[in-house]
Amino acid sequence: MDKITNDDPETRGQQLWVMFALAMFLVATLNWYAYVREPEVIEVRQLLEYKNEVVKVEGTLISWVEDPYASGDDRVDAIIDDGTGVVESRWYRPGNMPPIGTTVTVMGDVIEYDGRIWIQSLGAGAMEWTSSDLPDVEVLAIADIAQDPASYVGEVIQLTGFISKSITPDATFTSAYLGDHPNYGNSEHQMHLIIRSAKGEWIEATSKVEVQGILTYQQRDLRWSLQVQGPEILVDRNHIVNIPQLDWNAEATWSYQSGQTVTMTGVLTTTSEDWALYGPSGTSICVLPTDEDRQADATESMHNTLQTVEGRLLWSETKAGWCIDANEATSPTLVNPETPINLLAMLSADPVGMVADPDTTYTLSAYIKYAVEPGVENEEAYFVDSASYSPGWTTVAVTVPGPRSAWLESGQNIIANVSVGWDDEDMRIRLTVHDYTLGAVPSARTLLWDDGATQWSYARDQNVLLNGRAEFTDNQWLLFRDGSNESVALNLQGQAIGVDEYHANQSMTWAGRLRQVQSDDGMSLVYTLDQADVLDSDGDGLGDTLEQNIGTSTTSEDTDDDGETDREEHVNGQT
Template identity: 70%
Template sequence: MADVVKGFMDRITNEDPESRGQQLWVMFALSIFLVATLNYYAYVREPDVIEIGSLLEYKNEVVKVEGTLVSWVEDPYSSGDDRLDAIVDDGTGVVEVRWFRPADMPPIGTTVTASGDVIEYDGRVWLQSLGAGAMEWSASDIPDAPVLAIADVAANPQDHEGTVVRLKGYLSKSIGPDATFTSAYLGDHPNYGNSEHQMHVLIRSSTGTWIEAHSKVTVQGILTYQQRDLRWSLSIQGPDILIDRQHEVDTTQLDWAAEATWSYQSGQRVSMAGTLETDGDPWMLSGPGTEQICVLPTDIDRAANDASSLNGTLQSVEGRLLWSTTHHGWCIDANEGTEPSLINPETPVSLMALLSASPQTLLDQPERTYTLSSFVKYTLEPSVEDEEGYVVDAAAYTPGWTTVATTFPGPRTQWLEAGQSIVANVTVAWDDEDMRIRFIVNDYTLGNPPEARTLLWDDGATQWGYARDQAAKLNGRAAQIDGEWHLVRPGSNDTIRLNPTSSTVGVDELHADYALTWQGRLRQMESADGLSMEFVLDQAAVSDMDGDGLADGLEEAIGTSPSAEDSDDDGINDRTELENANG
């Protein structure tokens, strides 16, 4: 074999002029073959898997990196490009993968392998990938993230730093379908004023659909500490947000007198009542004074107006509140993912909306009775006399909510809870003394009371004052001090006076050493010396779901079931077994 190669090389390297042309053709063909072979090898060879920290050593080469998918955004510049930018972290560094003609993406936190050309330009380095096979992962690479409560993360965020976290909560703002980057908050209550915790979230990549403010969602992402803003943030992807469609999102009623607060509802679904003017472009809605807001109707609304003119009629409209650069002001747009039309003829105008749009119309008919559907603003205790209170158009505080003074009839034997829904037959009167409109309640029906408010020891007296007279929960150990029951903060000397109910199980010797969650009514009462006021958890009790005489919190602590009187089915209930064990 060596002789054959030697003979071939001698023939193409000899200097005989008669064979020189043949030699050139052979050398040309050989060079073509070598180049083709090298190109084929470069095409079919498997790229090397390298560390991200050493990418610069492979500039203009095709490589693979393996790491955790931190975030991604589709069409980052909203230019219509079929492109996706992803961030991958392998522990040695972080790289941006610019993926053209991409495929579906896995959840955040998945271990992925990305391949592409190493590009360095103007000091920036990224991987440029093309086609569906540029990013790979398997089912075993997808993280199994348990669903946590926001309170779990808030207690010890450091324990979850850099890990994949799945949370349920309520979004603080509406998210547009084309927004590629949104900063928002995830709360543990749909109303900001009732939320005990707020998690900052960074939403990357467009959702493709409107997600309403206060929607109940499940999100998954990586928890990181933002040093610049001194806060913890959860990075999530818009398309991965799961929306609970069973949770109904309330429509905010805009108040004509609170235009300064309208910006808080920007992008949200809102309703408003007023006199509709359809003879111009755009349509306008007028309030009780000179106030106006433009409304953008759907084709259905225009057809209804053509069939029977709506001009000059009192209407309640619904749409999305958006700032219009064309009309230089706020507009209620019915074309942006809200109801099919601006005006729903099957929905009557509510009394609160009528009052906002045309209060004089109501005052001109003092004998007329209206049906009011609203919420109690402040807690009212039982009374034998008529008592003044307030009703509002939302269960909890929202900027610009409408408050109306109301007289409730006596005698009443039940509490009216703050945030409790109420349906009442009322008349509308003018209060000369306070110079305002007042609802006079003839009779009413109450909805279910809201859940008891959870108090935190660290909140202190100022925050607790907002829960005065409301049903409240507080965790602590019941103990007698100077002949009076107190609730003692675990690991501290902080206490609050406790008035337990006569039937509660939480004050006997079996519960003496355990911190339990007590529920009662937070009252402010005069102290024993008469010189100050103090908080008291009145008519307090602990939960005992199975009725076995052991508090649910105690059963969880000792390992028995709170929902079964006899956890081990041995014929002896759990309390008796605990008493026998304690001798």
């Protein structure tokens, strides 16, 4: 020891080598201790005190998602609740996952970044549990939950029912309803499901399934939800799924069957690479046949023949229209559009990640909440998940691009490619619409005079129908309520037939867009009917009310099919 500590120049080199060897031994000893020591089991609320350290957390597995961003990562994001808080475990190269509700012990590094904290785990042994940790599962009926949902909150339960919509194989975060009858209208109870992690195969709408998960209350939507895992959904293959047939006359409702296997009958054309099916009015839908279909057509042509086709109804990004795909949706140009509630669920799972990735686009199928008028500028609007108001409907703020040459009608279906961004001014997430395709224009809404101004405000900017008698008063056309002085101003469309000699001084059903404008004195708001004219369903120049009075058809411009329109016959009869 004296040789190590003295200042003799002859021994100084030896001293340095000995000190270096001691330092290396000390470092190796500390590394060995760090490797072999058992990480400390801590509570979730203590995580911030252990940043960048290896710890263990013991709690209940309440959900998990495999490959959360569908990027091909060998990763599972698991949510653990230990009673003091909830933490996410990002588990790379994971092992098998236990059922929801299992008590697990997770080991990993505590990571804190940009205000978020999680445990980063690696390898199959990073999550441990034993058979005694598995949950006790209570088998219930949906009706049991409906009677007293609060008594089952936080418990692991098992339900059997019929799923409301088709689930895509790669849907890592989606939602659906579980009913006690395959048909929605006959179902007495509906249990909302939040489905995490991809199933890996299609689940057909109205399939009979068995699900297991934890019941929670969603404060935002004011409803109960069952949190389930896609891979754990069991499908009863013995249950026969009824395949719906699409109606050519109800194109506006096709989006309701998005992702489902459907059938459709029409005239099939097979001359192009992509086949098409035509309906009675000339409407068409693209058909993507199998190789077997093409071989059958080559053997015996099916071109211009009446056929019933079966396949999955999906949206074609290249054609901007619906297609029936007989190839189990393997075409890369076909997508099953997201719904607002699914997109919000994805945002809830990773809001920072989605906002930070504005270049990613999503195809969204939704409905327009309030009408948006034509214009050259971008316009703020809202998308909802149903055509008309329903309690708890999901609303998403959007920016619609300009220029727009046509109205976006309230309740109109829209399929749009959107990206997710942050609105600094409103402090909210907002979707930017890049391009879109509109569905059929909804039917005009019937107004009643007795409803009054407050109820009318819900139809503002919409196409409406209103009964009344048109009169020209004080240099303007007004529509008066029968037997009353109540009136709204009429801004007539060009060549309006409602004010000609054949419709004058009669009570008629008028159609137009309900607008709210300032009065002439600027002291109040008044209603007007823009682009107003009498309702003429068949376009023959006679209003529906007049045709009902004289006995001609409101759906045919030539009721007696003699080559002379109903208006021509009426005018000739009057003269």
